[in-house]
Amino acid sequence: MVREKFLVYDYYYSIPCHECGKINPALDFAEYTGSHPFQIDNLRHEEDTVVWIPTSRDDIESQEFPHEAWGSERILSLGKRPFYKRLDSLDEYTPKSTWDTLAPHWLTVEEENYHHKYRILPDVYRMLDVQKGDKILDVACGKGNVARHLPGSGAIVTGIDIPKMIDYAIESEEKEKLGIRYLELNAEKLSEKFGEASFDKVVCNMALMDIEDFRTIINQMFLVLKEHGVFVFSILHPAFSFPSCTSRRIPEDSQRNEDRIRFVLDYFDERPILFDFGGDVIPSPSFALHFQRTISSYLNELANNNLVLREMSEPRVSEELVRRFPRNAYWDDERRPEFLIVKSVKKVEI
Numbered sequence: 001m002v003r004e005k006f007l008v009y010d011y012y013y014s015i016p017c018h019e020c021g022k023i024n025p026a027l028d029f030a031e032y033t034g035s036h037p038f039q040i041d042n043l044r045h046e047e048d049t050v051v052w053i054p055t056s057r058d059d060i061e062s063q064e065f066p067h068e069a070w071g072s073e074r075i076l077s078l079g080k081r082p083f084y085k086r087l088d089s090l091d092e093y094t095p096k097s098t099w100d101t102l103a104p105h106w107l108t109v110e111e112e113n114y115h116h117k118y119r120i121l122p123d124v125y126r127m128l129d130v131q132k133g134d135k136i137l138d139v140a141c142g143k144g145n146v147a148r149h150l151p152g153s154g155a156i157v158t159g160i161d162i163p164k165m166i167d168y169a170i171e172s173e174e175k176e177k178l179g180i181r182y183l184e185l186n187a188e189k190l191s192e193k194f195g196e197a198s199f200d201k202v203v204c205n206m207a208l209m210d211i212e213d214f215r216t217i218i219n220q221m222f223l224v225l226k227e228h229g230v231f232v233f234s235i236l237h238p239a240f241s242f243p244s245c246t247s248r249r250i251p252e253d254s255q256r257n258e259d260r261i262r263f264v265l266d267y268f269d270e271r272p273i274l275f276d277f278g279g280d281v282i283p284s285p286s287f288a289l290h291f292q293r294t295i296s297s298y299l300n301e302l303a304n305n306n307l308v309l310r311e312m313s314e315p316r317v318s319e320e321l322v323r324r325f326p327r328n329a330y331w332d333d334e335r336r337p338e339f340l341i342v343k344s345v346k347k348v349e350i
């Protein structure tokens with residue numbers, strides 16, 4: 001693959017002619033023959049956003065789900081997730097019930113969770129800037145992916161999560177002791193458990209968008225932080241990734257990533273969304289809850305709590321990642337961010 005303009009495209013393939021051996025630029029000959037790595041075996045992209053366009057009233061009446069025919073309900077399927085639904089209440093599903101089911105399948109970074117390992121955590125660790133002796137709280141620590149990384153830099157680490165997720169973290173500490181204290185605790189009750197100003201740093205990795213009462217929890221994290229303490233969180237990008245944004249390929253069978261078009265769905269609709277987390281590794285259906293929020297909702301909540309913004313990162317994919325992980329890293333990740341990582345510092349009251 002050569003990163004140079006070719007016709008209207010940003011890259012081309014350089015293919016030796018089998019007759020004369022001369023190197024020629026090609027859009028993608030393998031794609032044309034159906035033998036491109038993306039088209040065969042499990043390397044094939046599964047981008048199947050389906051838009052339902054009813055052609056008659058009968059179509060609308062026979063439709064079972066989604067049945068509110070217009071607006072974004074016409075999007076029947078988002079990427080690999082064949083089901084998604086905005087909810088008005090949490091009667092049937094709660095963060096706890098969904099995470100209980102997902103917990104056994106949740107990956108550890110050691111199991112090569114590509115997004116966490118290569119795209120999110122490098123920035124999270126850089127922003128945390130761990131110093132020897134730092135007291136760090138990992139909120140919604142899951143299996144301890146972040147917590148387990150920190151003692152290596154000399155930090156004194158506590159991780160909290162709700163059951164069953166925390167059981168897996170405790171189990172991993174029993175298997176390999178790193179001196180991390182794991183506690184079963186709802187993040188809404190941090191200050192009751194730890195008291196005010198007990199930590200130098202608080203981290204919440206890829207969890208705030210899964211958390212129901214994020215306002216209380218940001219306030220709780222503020223309370224347990226010392227003055228000048230650092231709070232770092234990462235989330236799915238509220239504007240450019242699932243569920244407010246999805247993609248389609250035009251033409252549909254193109255495997256070239258610049259033919260992937262992104263469109264934004266209900267960015268402002270701040271409601272819980274139920275979606276199937278299942279896919280390649282996690283069995284389907286495995287429902288998860290996600291809470292759609294705008295970027296301003298998150299940042300204003302920091303401001304309301306005297307947490308001063310120090311840095312925001314929208315990590316961009318590198319050429320090396322695309323080469324190493326063709327299935328996970330796409331060129332269109334160079335055009336839009338999938339994650340948002342934020343560092344803030346607790347302001348000193350004068």
Ligand SMILES: C[S@@+](CC[C@H](N)C(=O)[O-])C[C@H]1O[C@@H](n2cnc3c(N)ncnc32)[C@H](O)[C@@H]1O
Nearest residue numbers: 095099140141142145161162165186187205207
């Ligand atoms: C996507 S996982 C992230 C886990 C972990 N931080 C990681 O990086 O692997 C989201 C986590 O949020 C936790 N969670 C959801 N609501 C919570 C709450 N109210 N208090 C504590 N943890 C919560 C879930 O149990 C789950 O472990």
